[in-house]
Amino acid sequence: MTLVTLRQALRRLEDDGLLSQQPGRGTFVASPKATYRLDSLRGLAEDLRAQGRTVSTEILGQALHRPPAWVAAHLGGGRALRLERLRLLAGRPAVHQLSWVRSPVGAELRDTDLSDTSLYAAIAEHGVVVHRASEVLRPEVLASPVAELLRQAAGTPVFVSDRVTYGLDDQPIVVDRATILGTVMEVRTERAATGLSVQWTSSS
Known part of the structure; x- marks a missing residue:
């Protein structure tokens, strides 16, 4: 095998996410990335645990506040529960998640320990059923x-997920923004003729 062929093979394996080349250190087998699924109504931590991932949660803030405009556009201007969490995979920060929960259920969850409990499960325990999400x-x-919370340099590429979750009455319950490190997670979905609807829009 020529050196050129070897380099091409290594580059292809790196593009496929199987190898990681670190300047000055060498080439290493890459750790498999966790998967963020778009076709599930489960919470993020539930999805990751279902894949066998070790997930822990740090609560960074949990209190009632008036939401900012981008949240109030869905939940209204009244006070809502602001829940800020840091998701760690195998002890390493991977996702920053900011969730706003409409009251009265938001007020009822203000003192609930959500470090090891699904937010959706906690909402369901208060009689609110999650129906759909966009x-x-x-x-x-x-x-x-x-960037500091995720222990990464500013400018590091990430995925940002904005999700609005609705109850059976089709009223928004939760507005959620998750910042996901693309170096440790990949986005995956299943497509079917009558399944997930995917729309492509210009970001300009």
Whole structure:
């Protein structure tokens, strides 16, 4: 095998996510990425645990606040529960998640320990049933202060998920923004003739 052929093979394996080449250190087998599924109504931590991932959650903030305009557009201007979490995979920060929960259920969850409990499960325990969700996923780069929380340099590529979850009455219950490190997670979905609807829109 020639050196050119070897380099091409290594580059292809790196493009496929199977190898990681680190300047000055060498070439290493890449750790498999966790999968963020678009075709599930489960919470993020539930999805990852179902894949056999070790997930832990740090609660960074949990209190009632008036939501910003991008949240109030869905939940209204009244006070809602602001829940800020850091998701760690095998002890390493992977996802920053900011969730806003409409009151009265938001107020009822203010003192609930959500570090090891699904937010959707906690909402269901208060008699609110999750019916559907709409989600927009877009590429972005990290900026402060989320970059510091994820222990990454500003400018690191990430996925940002904005999800609005609705109850049986088709009223928004949760507005959620998750910043996902593209270096540790990949996005995956299943397509079927009558299944997931995917729309492509211009970001300009």
